[in-house]
Amino acid sequence: MAWKDKRLWALALAVLVIGSAWGMREWDRRREVKAGGFTFQVRDRGAISEALASPMPVMIDFGSEYCGPCREMAPELVKAERLLKGKVRVIFADVWEDQSLAKGFPLRVIPTQFFFGPKGVPMEVPKGDVLGLVEYRSGDGKHLFTFHEGPLTADEIVGLFRQMGVPVD
Structure with a gap:
């Protein structure tokens, strides 16, 4: 595998990890607003x-x-x-x-x-x-x-x- 291909895979993996973390946080925030985040x-x-x-x-x-x-x-x-x-x-x-x-x-x-x-x-x-x-x-x-x-x-x-x-x- 060429060095250029390894860098591309590393970049794709980093984007996937960061995107997943952001998506989970956003999903939790939206769920909280929709129902479970009541102060009461x-x-x-x-x-x-x-x-x-x-x-x-x-x-x-x-x-x-x-x-x-x-x-x-x-x-x-x-x-x-x-x-x-x-x-x-x-x-x-x-x-x-x-x-x-x-x-x-x-x-x-x-x-x-x-x-x-x-x-x-x-x-x-x-x-x-x-x-x-x-x-x-x-x-x-x-x-x-x-x-x-x-x-x-x-x-x-x-x-x-x-x-x-x-x-x-």
């Missing part, structure tokens, strides 16, 4: 319990970075969290990463959002609900959960909390 993502059941014990209303979004509709909703969730910050706790739980996060919740599909008032009391479905919220009740009729299945926009999330009496600007 929970990674254990204790964080969910802590949020539900707070004096603020709570919305828990169960989804996954591997779910197309969840990825589409991710920017809306970020926007809603920004608009509701200080008034509502918005949290995201990746149930593909850890299925135990959804233990005790009647989760059938993702994304699904659960809505609670202060101290974890399930929010009542507002009169004139157009989002298709579901009230989940126990066998004796006790209201356990209010939830929505499928993606929501930031405006729908903010509007829902406004309907439920949360003072949103």
